[in-house]
Amino acid sequence: MKKIKNLLCFLPFLLIFLLAACQNTEEEQTVRLAEVTRSLFYAPQYIALEKDFFKDEGLNVELQTTWGGDKTMTSLLSGGADIALVGSETSIYVYGQNPKDYAVNFAQLTQTDGTFLVAKSPKSDFKWEDVKGESFLGQRKGGMPQMVGEYVLKQHQIDPHNDLTLLQNVDFGNIPSAFVSGDSEYVQLFEPTASVFEKEGKGHVIASFGEESGKVPYTVFMAKQSYLNENTETAKKFTRAIYKAQQWVENHSSDEIAELIQDYFEDVELDILISSIDRYKSQNSFATTPILEKEAWETLKDIMDAAGELPKEAPYKDLVNTEIAEEVMDE
Structure with a gap:
C-alpha cells in the first residue's frame, strides 16, 4: 500500500516532466x-x-x-x-x-572577398602591374573569387585574359597543390591556406582582393x-x-x-x-x-x-x- 501511495505521489511530477518534454520537442524546429x-x-x-x-x-x-x-x-x-x-x-x-x-x-x-594574392617569391615592393606577363593560377570561371580577381585586375588597368597567362583548369580543392607543384608565380587563395603557405615557405601573401574590391x-x-x-x-x-x-x-x-x-x-x-x-x-x-x-x-x-x-x-x-x-x- 505504501508503494502505491509513493507511486501516486510521484505521478504528478512524472506527468509534468513528460508534458514539458513533449512541448519542447514540438517547439523545436x-x-x-x-x-x-x-x-x-x-x-x-x-x-x-x-x-x-x-x-x-x-x-x-x-x-x-x-x-x-x-x-x-x-x-x-x-x-x-x-x-x-x-x-x-x-x-x-x-x-x-x-x-x-x-x-x-x-x-x-x-x-x-575572402581571397588573397599569394606569390611564390617575396615581393616587398609589389605593384599590381608586376603580374603582367606572369602565370596566374585563378579560380573557377563564373565563381565569385575569379570574378572579383578579374575585377580587381581591371581596376588596375590589367586585362586578365591578355596581359598575363590566366589558368582556370584546376578544381577548387586542388588549386593549392597545383600552385606548389606548378610554374605559376601567382595564385588566389583563401585563409587558412594562405597563412599555412606563408608559415611553410610555399608562398607569400602580398595583397588582399577583399581590400581592393570593397564591400x-x-x-x-x-x-x-x-x-x-x-x-x-x-x-x-x-x-x-x-x-x-x-x-x-x-x-x-x-x-x-x-x-x-x-x-x-x-x-x-x-x-x-x-x-x-x-x-x-x-x-x-x-x-x-x-x-x-x-x-x-x-x-x-x-x-x-x-x-x-x-x-x-x-x-x-x-x-x-x-x-x-x-x-x-x-x-
Whole structure:
C-alpha cells in the first residue's frame, strides 16, 4: 500500500516532466542548412552553432557541407536543404533561368572577398602591374573569387585574359597543390591556406582582393521564396541567431573565436586559425549585421557584368529580403 501511495505521489511530477518534454520537442524546429564549403571565412556561422544561439531560438540546425555552388543550389532548389550559405551570385544565376520559385537572399554573412594574392617569391615592393606577363593560377570561371580577381585586375588597368597567362583548369580543392607543384608565380587563395603557405615557405601573401574590391555580398544565407513565405518566423529566428553571432565575433578576440571553432578545422593549427581570423577581422570581412545593402548588391552586379557573367538584370527588390533582418535588429 505504501508503494502505491509513493507511486501516486510521484505521478504528478512524472506527468509534468513528460508534458514539458513533449512541448519542447514540438517547439523545436529542424532547419537543414547547406554550406557551400567548410571555410574559416564562415566563422560567425560556427559561433552560432557552438554558442547555441540557434538552440536558444528553438532551432535544431543540421549543417551539411555540399562542396560547390552548383551542388549547393541543387540541394536548395530540390528541397534537400531549407537554407543555403553560398555566394549571392548563385541566386542571380538561378534567377536568370526564370524559375517560378527562385532563391532569395535574406541574411548576409561576409561582406568582402575572402581571397588573397599569394606569390611564390617575396615581393616587398609589389605593384599590381608586376603580374603582367606572369602565370596566374585563378579560380573557377563564373565563381565569385575569379570574378572579383578579374575585377580587381581591371581596376588596375590589367586585362586578365591578355596581359598575363590566366589558368582556370584546376578544381577548387586542388588549386593549392597545383600552385606548389606548378610554374605559376601567382595564385588566389583563401585563409587558412594562405597563412599555412606563408608559415611553410610555399608562398607569400602580398595583397588582399577583399581590400581592393570593397564591400560586396560575398556569402549570404538564402532560401526559396516559398520557404520564406511559409516559414517567416523560422527565418526570423535563424537570422536572430546569426546576428547574435555576428555581434559576438565583432566584440571578441581572434584567439577566443579560434578556440571556440577549432573543432571545425581539426587539421589546422591554432596559431594559423588565430592569424587567419585576425586577417579577416582587420579587413572587416565578417559582416556585423545580416542586412544586405543595395549599394553592395549593385557592386556585385558590376563585378559579374565586367566578367561577362551577368545573365540578366537582377533586381534588388526581387532577390534580396531585408525585412527579416531589419525586424530582428529593431527588436
